[in-house]
Amino acid sequence: MKKFCLVLLITFILVFSACQKKEKTLYDFKTDFVGDNSKVSQIINKQEYPENFQTSEIKILSEKEPYGLKVFCKNYKNLEKKDLFKNAVTTLSLIKNLDNLYYVDENEKEIFIYNRKEVEEKLEKENTSLEKISENKENLENFINN
Template sequence: MIIKMEGFFNSRRNIALVLCLLCLAVLGAALLTDGLPGKYPASGYTGYNAAALYKYKTAYVGDNSKVVNLINNLPYAEMRGEISLQTESPPYGVTVEYDFSYADFDTRPVGSDLRDNAVVLFALIDNVDVIAFNVRGAGEPSKHLYTRAEVQANCGRDLREYSKDIDALKALLNSIAFKLHTHPEKYALVMSHTPGIRIAAEYRGKAAKARYATENGLLLTWDISTGEVSKGMSSIELTLGTPVYWSPLGPDGHIFGDGTNPVTVTLLDGQGKSIDEKQLLIDYDGSSYYTVQPSVGIVIGEKTL
């Protein structure tokens, strides 16, 4: 009887040991997530909180705590894994691993959103030169690499200026939320594949329409399926995402060829009330080409909505 009882207590000690090890394993896994929310959220883009981000701005990539907290306050923080910092010598860099394999939302905008995240990090980490996002489960490419020089060239000003105070940061975040997609970067009247510079508004919020207005030239719509081009106007309202085309031709056939040509884009809600406004500037080179000026929120290239 004593032998049986000894086996019973030994068995209970073994069970307790196993349960203790399991608890340690669960606790260790929880600690490795850095207190992030559930790994597989039911939503994707969550937007930016200027106050939360501004609190962690830093002059150095090597400020591990602030850099990690910045990344944890960017969209898709729930999907992030390991963060690596390159602090030994220039170019200083940040690499973040993301896993969208089990994401229960549309991952097609992830590439564009990660570029916005890079813009924010370049603004808030003074000496970072390179930012890389390695992505699983969100299509191709799987690696998104950005350099300060490349991103800066498309912004028109030093991104670090947007971290001088919280109002400047809010201006940057508003520019990111409201984008103008344009193509081509350079346009000439001899081009036959497009009637002008294509402009399409995108907004991370509730907007129904976009009003486009130009001081020089005309605004056109183009039905690509039929080739029909509308009569040019100086102002037009279109459903958000519908592209418009700016042409340097005036209503009387006059060609605008002096200086800078602004196109003002105003977002409208369902009642026609103005939500936000952005201006696109198109420079004439004095010869034949009209070129879109780079700026934050101006996306130049083939990609449209």
């Protein structure tokens, strides 16, 4: 009986562990379209932001070009635009047709704006690009962790 229970327990553990879903990384949510609500919201929610900074909801602006994304935020008073640059690069690199990224307050007042062209110009000075950063998971993680 003890052997049977042990075999049953081991079988249960193996089946259970095989059924668990692998944790998705930020790169897994890469999309061509800002209108892909589920992927876009995951990209915003899964990022690490400066201390105390919080995002809440998003508003997708995909009715006409240039396409945009508004990210509603809290606790931004002590931040400068450069503090969210890495987050903006990450977002723009993972959403191919996103042109403008707006960080806004609860009244939709713009706090910081990042434009794809502006960001590309800054990255070019560092010998990289949004395309290179989003080329594969390793490039994205290297950018985020440096």
